[in-house]
Amino acid sequence: MWDLEYDVVVVGSGFAGLATALEAHEGGATVIVLEKMHAPGGNSSISGGLVAAAASPLQEELGIVDSPELLAKDMFKAGQDMNHHDLVKIVAEQSTDALRWTIEKLGVEYKPCLNILGGHSVARTYNTANASGSGIIRPMLQACRKNNIQIRMKAMLSEIVRKPNGRVEGVVIKDGYLFPSGKSGTPLRIRARRGVVLATGGYSRDIAFRTIQNPILNEKIESTNQPGATAEGLVAALKIGATPIQLAHIQLGPWASSDEAGFGVGSMFSMLAGFPYGILVDARTGKRFVNELSDRRLRVDAMLKKKRFSIAITDSSGVRFASTLNKCLKRGVVRQYETIEQLAIENNIKLDNLLVTIERYNRSVSLGHDMDFGKPLQKDLQAIETPPFYAIRLTPKVHHCMGGVQIDREGRVLDIETHEPIPGLFAAGEVTGGIHGASRLGSVAITDCLVFGRIAGRNAANEPF
Amino acid sequence: MWDLEYDVVVVGSGFAGLATALEAHEGGATVIVLEKMHAPGGNSSISGGLVAAAASPLQEELGIVDSPELLAKDMFKAGQDMNHHDLVKIVAEQSTDALRWTIEKLGVEYKPCLNILGGHSVARTYNTANASGSGIIRPMLQACRKNNIQIRMKAMLSEIVRKPNGRVEGVVIKDGYLFPSGKSGTPLRIRARRGVVLATGGYSRDIAFRTIQNPILNEKIESTNQPGATAEGLVAALKIGATPIQLAHIQLGPWASSDEAGFGVGSMFSMLAGFPYGILVDARTGKRFVNELSDRRLRVDAMLKKKRFSIAITDSSGVRFASTLNKCLKRGVVRQYETIEQLAIENNIKLDNLLVTIERYNRSVSLGHDMDFGKPLQKDLQAIETPPFYAIRLTPKVHHCMGGVQIDREGRVLDIETHEPIPGLFAAGEVTGGIHGASRLGSVAITDCLVFGRIAGRNAANEPF
Numbered sequence: 001m002w003d004l005e006y007d008v009v010v011v012g013s014g015f016a017g018l019a020t021a022l023e024a025h026e027g028g029a030t031v032i033v034l035e036k037m038h039a040p041g042g043n044s045s046i047s048g049g050l051v052a053a054a055a056s057p058l059q060e061e062l063g064i065v066d067s068p069e070l071l072a073k074d075m076f077k078a079g080q081d082m083n084h085h086d087l088v089k090i091v092a093e094q095s096t097d098a099l100r101w102t103i104e105k106l107g108v109e110y111k112p113c114l115n116i117l118g119g120h121s122v123a124r125t126y127n128t129a130n131a132s133g134s135g136i137i138r139p140m141l142q143a144c145r146k147n148n149i150q151i152r153m154k155a156m157l158s159e160i161v162r163k164p165n166g167r168v169e170g171v172v173i174k175d176g177y178l179f180p181s182g183k184s185g186t187p188l189r190i191r192a193r194r195g196v197v198l199a200t201g202g203y204s205r206d207i208a209f210r211t212i213q214n215p216i217l218n219e220k221i222e223s224t225n226q227p228g229a230t231a232e233g234l235v236a237a238l239k240i241g242a243t244p245i246q247l248a249h250i251q252l253g254p255w256a257s258s259d260e261a262g263f264g265v266g267s268m269f270s271m272l273a274g275f276p277y278g279i280l281v282d283a284r285t286g287k288r289f290v291n292e293l294s295d296r297r298l299r300v301d302a303m304l305k306k307k308r309f310s311i312a313i314t315d316s317s318g319v320r321f322a323s324t325l326n327k328c329l330k331r332g333v334v335r336q337y338e339t340i341e342q343l344a345i346e347n348n349i350k351l352d353n354l355l356v357t358i359e360r361y362n363r364s365v366s367l368g369h370d371m372d373f374g375k376p377l378q379k380d381l382q383a384i385e386t387p388p389f390y391a392i393r394l395t396p397k398v399h400h401c402m403g404g405v406q407i408d409r410e411g412r413v414l415d416i417e418t419h420e421p422i423p424g425l426f427a428a429g430e431v432t433g434g435i436h437g438a439s440r441l442g443s444v445a446i447t448d449c450l451v452f453g454r455i456a457g458r459n460a461a462n463e464p465f
Numbered sequence: 466m467w468d469l470e471y472d473v474v475v476v477g478s479g480f481a482g483l484a485t486a487l488e489a490h491e492g493g494a495t496v497i498v499l500e501k502m503h504a505p506g507g508n509s510s511i512s513g514g515l516v517a518a519a520a521s522p523l524q525e526e527l528g529i530v531d532s533p534e535l536l537a538k539d540m541f542k543a544g545q546d547m548n549h550h551d552l553v554k555i556v557a558e559q560s561t562d563a564l565r566w567t568i569e570k571l572g573v574e575y576k577p578c579l580n581i582l583g584g585h586s587v588a589r590t591y592n593t594a595n596a597s598g599s600g601i602i603r604p605m606l607q608a609c610r611k612n613n614i615q616i617r618m619k620a621m622l623s624e625i626v627r628k629p630n631g632r633v634e635g636v637v638i639k640d641g642y643l644f645p646s647g648k649s650g651t652p653l654r655i656r657a658r659r660g661v662v663l664a665t666g667g668y669s670r671d672i673a674f675r676t677i678q679n680p681i682l683n684e685k686i687e688s689t690n691q692p693g694a695t696a697e698g699l700v701a702a703l704k705i706g707a708t709p710i711q712l713a714h715i716q717l718g719p720w721a722s723s724d725e726a727g728f729g730v731g732s733m734f735s736m737l738a739g740f741p742y743g744i745l746v747d748a749r750t751g752k753r754f755v756n757e758l759s760d761r762r763l764r765v766d767a768m769l770k771k772k773r774f775s776i777a778i779t780d781s782s783g784v785r786f787a788s789t790l791n792k793c794l795k796r797g798v799v800r801q802y803e804t805i806e807q808l809a810i811e812n813n814i815k816l817d818n819l820l821v822t823i824e825r826y827n828r829s830v831s832l833g834h835d836m837d838f839g840k841p842l843q844k845d846l847q848a849i850e851t852p853p854f855y856a857i858r859l860t861p862k863v864h865h866c867m868g869g870v871q872i873d874r875e876g877r878v879l880d881i882e883t884h885e886p887i888p889g890l891f892a893a894g895e896v897t898g899g900i901h902g903a904s905r906l907g908s909v910a911i912t913d914c915l916v917f918g919r920i921a922g923r924n925a926a927n928e929p930f
Contacts, residue, residue, distance in 0.1 A: 235882050248711040
């Protein structure tokens, strides 16, 4: 019947999958991690490595007042209150625990400062020392190696095996799969004595699947994701009766550059410099048009609605925390100018209008409040006036799928007919739905993956068989 | 193996189900219609009987310029362009055909005037002579009887039978089912030699299912729907691999009254009188706050956002087309006042503000354009000044589910894994998703049901077996 047998079978090797594997192992289970691509880490590896944590040690040090309740409130606001409240509470309450776990257990290194990202009420976002999710994935992989947790590459999930009694007992994979060839690989049946944990991520790169849910997001819209961000794992779960939830909620990132493919290096520049310490203008008008630190959905809507030519502009004071600046300059994603005049000419912005915009914004900075769009101005914010100046051209790209399978507080996948847990099936991370509602806040994805990955791992290890 | 056998098995007996049954019969198929409740007609029977048709005979007569393209454009606008364009085109192009079919084939009687509903560019909405969907359902049932099409009541779908070769070959029902008792009824297996057509409607009254998709819509929010508007049919389809689409898109009706349960008689009063020929004010401010003829979503958002006490107000000139007026007055849903003063006092509206609001609105009417909210003002619109005056208190109620299973242009249900049609499975009406995108326009639901019900019926009758 089965070719291989483990206590816990984890599908996916990003933040959620590896957190699951480590905790399940810690709980005494034998564990295998399945990854369809030729290398582990999925999207997590190429993410910006931003982790939201409420009431964190660094916040205490810096005197920033925060709480899980405030983080949850920010998540509800961005999510248009369509979030599943009980799950949000868990993410918010365990956010700092999850962060501590990465530091104390895995040895992850973070920069000694906090970032404020769009939609957050306060600066609460840690960033890995290398400004990349790989700063977390690598230590996770090291920990897996140290604990002899096998990660099987080119292992494509083709079926979740659910028995007539309702219990999930294992998976069928295509072993030796060569993405994206549907014909490659040979069937291998892997029993999960205790549980299968789905951590297969989102479907931002699955154009067929995403356009069914939202036809606007056709093949012309780029994505920040790696090519493996496709829907097979989610589909396999839906085929055995998992509950789909909010699949049409698909988020675009407002900070991605039109001058490079994917997430690239420019996204982090916009997030850490252009938006908090600069302005976002429409090149055709030279005017600001949105609070640069509002929720992603609001920013993207503002960018797309009038087909704006969006450019983020900052100066030398604004790039202090832009750790990807040099890479951006080298790749031509961010351009540097000695004067605003030069910046305006080379980007086809009407100089007079841009000067008025900057002057007015600088007045807001000196007043300490944004007169036009209510952007929360940071204490260390300076006027845009010190050369050199920097500009990055932006275009929204498909970034995150808020929808997925429904889970309960224990990370168990719920049956579409009974609304009860499917015995033996868990899920964590972007493949789940409902936590982020209509729009996910930046830097909460990693927190979500870590928190629910750990919960799913602990519970799967203890599932009776 | 099977207890009964038909060419076409139709699940659901509303507009979509009966249109399917009649067309499948016309195509030479033996047909059975299954209905879980004790009476046929579902929500269709209690709807307002409003049918949108583009470039219709009455429009020609009245000199109203319209086209399928304009109807489609209006649908895209309300749907935030998240509609499946190919399906919208079919509904728009066949809208007048579908209307003609109800008149010529079924003998449905409509009022000799057209209505303009929120979000429509022009007056294109027919209304049945009795201002109710029963004005269409009854002739449909008569036609079924005449053609010996059996409608089996208390027949609850419990499973769609899909064979390992991928084909749907029939259904299992609970026969003698007593809604909503899960334990009632005995299993009966019905073979569908050619096709099963799912026409089971939406899930507005399925609180568990709808709150999974949108937790805001909890049990405290009322619905306009009949109790049978639950998700079992949709769930049965998802369990055999149908593609779910936009399930979180659930619409509330802005015109429903807080002074009666369900759709009631007030909804039609607001739609035909209060909104087109009156104003919508917040009782706490005495001010208008939204274009009374904007899309439902915009109106509901405006009503809910600030927890307004919404009241629609009109006068004797505005109630000319309000065919439910007498019923509304009798039931106390609409109240009649000799003076605006009296209306203001009894509804706790600050009189001064209300008088200013009405005066300003009347100036808009005399100018021929709405100075404040851009409401499209009808040619026959008169100032609010002729007693008696009328007021109706409103509260948004869950009304329509835009989401459902994905179908193609032939009404075939698509498989979630292959994106290809599931052989032998069709769907029509509210159980399908994607046609209306983020928000459905008023009076397009019946059109959709008729158009795709007829398509599904024709194709199911011709499905090879």
